[in-house]
Amino acid sequence: MQLEIQHDFRFGDRPPVPKPDPQFYQFLGEEGLRKLVSRHYDLLRKSRLRKMFPVDEEAFELDKRNSADFFIQLMGVPDYYNQRRGRPALVNRHSTFPITPSGRDVWLSCYREALLETPVPDHLIHSFWNYLNVFSVWMVNSYTKIAPPTTKSTQ
Secondary structure, eight states: OOOOOOOOOOTTOOOOOOOOOTHHHHHHHHHHHHHHHHHHHHHHHHSTTGGGSOSSHHHHHHHHHHHHHHHHHHTTSOOHHHHHHOSOOHHHHTTTSOOOHHHHHHHHHHHHHHHHTSOSOHHHHHHHHHHHHHHHHHHOOOOOOOOOOOOSOOO
16 A cells, blocks of 8 residues: 655645544544554654654653544544643644654654554545645644755766
8 A cells, every 4th residue: 555745735834634534533443543643653762753752651651642632532532632631733732843844754654654554444544644644744843954956066
């Protein structure tokens, strides 16, 4: 199954975000969705983004819970996130972390790996992936310019 990362956006874009098919949650259930988010975070902890996450295991588990709560609420089931954290406002909550386009790619790559390990029908995985692809554009808050290639000969 192909889960491509979309790069057709400009820094600062806020495209409309398609919600995932609620059957994704119905298929996985709360426990399955929490396992997916946990696996994603475990992969992030091994990635080059690891320094963005707490070293303390209890704090790391709390981050996993908060993220899973967000996705559970997104699916229209219990509003755990609102109950525990208030209104999501994720762009503001993440503003203290520099999230670059390449960081977004790492985040999505870890989700892709976790999703491909998840026993859910392909069309539901694609629905969730499409949500993540667009949602993650909103989170990019830092842009590191890469110098254009030199036109001078190196010979």
